[in-house]
Amino acid sequence: MTVLNPVTKTTEFGGPIGSLILIIFLPLVTLFLFLACNEIYLMEGFNLNLQLLKDAFNIYVYNDLNNLLFDYQSWKYYLYWFISLALLDVYIPGNEKFGIKLRDGSKLKYNINGLQLVSLLLIIICSRFYLLGFNLPELNFLYDNFLNLMFTTWEFSILLSFFVYFTSFIPLRNKNGNGNGNGNGNGNGNYERILSINGNSKNILFDWFIGRELNPRIGDWDIKLFCELRPGLLLWFLLNLSCLQRQFQKIGYITNSMILVNLLQFIYIIDGVLNEEGCLTMVDITTDGFGFMLAFGDLCWVPFCYCLQARYLTLKEINLTNFEMLIIILLMIIGFYIFKASNNEKNNFRSGKLSNLKSIKTERGTKLLIEGWWGISQHINYFGDMIIALSWCLPTKFNTILTYFYVIYFTSLLIHRQIRDDEKCFKKYGNSWIEYKKKVPYKIIPYVY
Known part of the structure; x- marks a missing residue:
């Protein structure tokens, strides 16, 4: 029971x-x-x-x-x-x-x-x-x-x-x-x-x-x-x-x-x-x-x-050049696109709309996606989140590390969450998770981590 x-x-x-x-x-x-x-x-x-x-x-x-x-x-x-x-x-x-x-x-x-x-x-x-x-x-x-x-x-x-x-x-x-x-x-x-x-x-x-x-x-x-x-x-x-x-x-x-x-x-x-x-x-x-x-x-x-x-x-008046604004906006767009596109792909796959994508069938009968965004890294959405976090900090320029607290903290949080997810998925999927990690070796940042 x-x-x-x-x-x-x-x-x-x-x-x-x-x-x-x-x-x-x-x-x-x-x-x-x-x-x-x-x-x-x-x-x-x-x-x-x-x-x-x-x-x-x-x-x-x-x-x-x-x-x-x-x-x-x-x-x-x-x-x-x-x-x-x-x-x-x-x-x-x-x-x-x-x-x-x-x-x-x-x-x-x-x-x-x-x-x-x-x-x-x-x-x-x-x-x-x-x-x-x-x-x-x-x-x-x-x-x-x-x-x-x-x-x-x-x-x-x-x-x-x-x-x-x-x-x-x-x-x-x-x-x-x-x-x-x-x-x-x-x-x-x-x-x-x-x-x-x-x-x-x-x-x-x-x-x-x-x-x-x-x-x-x-x-x-x-x-x-x-x-x-x-x-x-x-x-x-x-x-x-x-x-x-x-x-x-x-x-x-x-x-x-x-x-x-x-x-x-x-x-x-x-x-x-x-x-x-x-x-x-x-x-x-x-x-x-x-x-x-x-x-x-x-x-x-x-x-x-x-x-x-x-x-x-509010306390420090900062005006950005047009080039600086363009770089920051592009970073936000890239990060947001990765974040949204990967999450949408995951949700569509779970609802059966992307059955053509390659996946691993687990012992539980569920599937682990190994193609598309989720074939690039195990948590590609976290990578998009990190880029977004950086784009928020850059408008303050580089006067202090204080305003980069968010991207430092958030990156640490996502790495810790990835470790938690890895442990939970191993308990949940067993050997299927080991096979998945061989197919998708990078945890968050493609070709880096």
């Missing part, structure tokens, strides 16, 4: 000790990026000015810690933002789609309405700019309360992580009152939740960090997919706009570097929101649980770390 929720025997990220380190370290990184890039101190070159960093810490954090931890205004605005998006996510009409088959044989239903939501948001923002010019009070609030909101999203992600952890122990009630028919009912109309294969270690700290339940939901509303694509991504977009607006208020015009950063990142953000259906087959949704790692990453890390280039350009 197959166990619905097997106990996790091998923990990732260094287990409980590694999780504790990341729980402390990741928020400190977000704080450091702010302290190294603000009106008091702007890191230049490759050396930190520790005294100025300390001064910024004392002024922004130490002397204002109570307000940062208990900021009523920030909490009010953030809850309004989160809840409004959640309601729109549920009630804006969209296309009904189903995710992959779960271990109990069921498929979860999703309301795919990213296009409708983005259209509404853009109409509101454009109307506001038309009426008020570059003086939107909501964007001024975002820029002036950047650190307070960062602390608020960090605290919110902690609370959300506790909520989904504790609710993962509460059995779900079958609407028919008779279990789900797959052997995991308990005879009284309740049935088990499907847990993550990575987050059922029985260690409270690790499971809370990595995520115990696979798809925590309130009714049909999927908390994980929502957090992945809505509040953090769209807040990143608004934070970038707040920097653009503040630059105009300071110097009377908008530099081409600021326009470029906003435009390139906007394309990526909107593509992510519009690509909901594609996310249903991603590892984050199909395999990983939803705990502090994803909650903090989606709600705090993404918006407040990824807007670093725009914040830097």
Whole structure:
């Protein structure tokens, strides 16, 4: 008999000790990026000015810690933002789609309405700019309360992580009152939740960090997919706009570097929101649980770390030559094309539309693609992502390594994810995976790695 929720025997990220380190370290990184890039101190070159960093810490954090931890205004605005998006996510009409088959044989239903939501948001923002010019009070609030909101999203992600952890122990009630028919009912109309294969270690700290339940939901509303694509991504977009607006208020015009950063990142953000259906087959949704790692990453890390280039350009006026702009745009186009074309090819192959492409049939009866984009490297989409990341950093030129944090971090993240994927695929496909790696030897970067 197959166990619905097997106990996790091998923990990732260094287990409980590694999780504790990341729980402390990741928020400190977000704080450091702010302290190294603000009106008091702007890191230049490759050396930190520790005294100025300390001064910024004392002024922004130490002397204002109570307000940062208990900021009523920030909490009010953030809850309004989160809840409004959640309601729109549920009630804006969209296309009904189903995710992959779960271990109990069921498929979860999703309301795919990213296009409708983005259209509404853009109409509101454009109307506001038309009426008020570059003086939107909501964007001024975002820029002036950047650190307070960062602390608020960090605290919110902690609370959300506790909520989904504790609710993962509460059995779900079958609407028919008779279990789900797959052997995991308990005879009284309740049935088990499907847990993550990575987050059922029985260690409270690790499971809370990595995520115990696979798809925590309130009714049909999927908390994980929502957090992945809505509040953090769209807040990143608004934070970038707040920097653009503040630059105009300071110097009377908008530099081409600021326009470029906003435009390139906007394309990526909107593509992510519009690509909901594609996310249903991603590892984050199909395999990983939803705990502090994803909650903090989606709600705090993404918006407040990824807007670093725009914040830097608010403080340092940079104008690019036409040639520099052309090179950066070409890099973005190349990276985006590789990223989109490879992912589309994978999705089409999985849906049976590209049966003419060469593949390896696994012992499980599934197929591993070894032609087209996926014959070039095992994760060619990651290579496209790396090129995109570089294009976002280049508009800041080479004044400091700080603004290249994103491409350095993201490359490390993708390499780590590739290692995780390799281990999982070997367990899943066995000898078929070994054969696949002989056919496609390069992991991410063709002919390099």
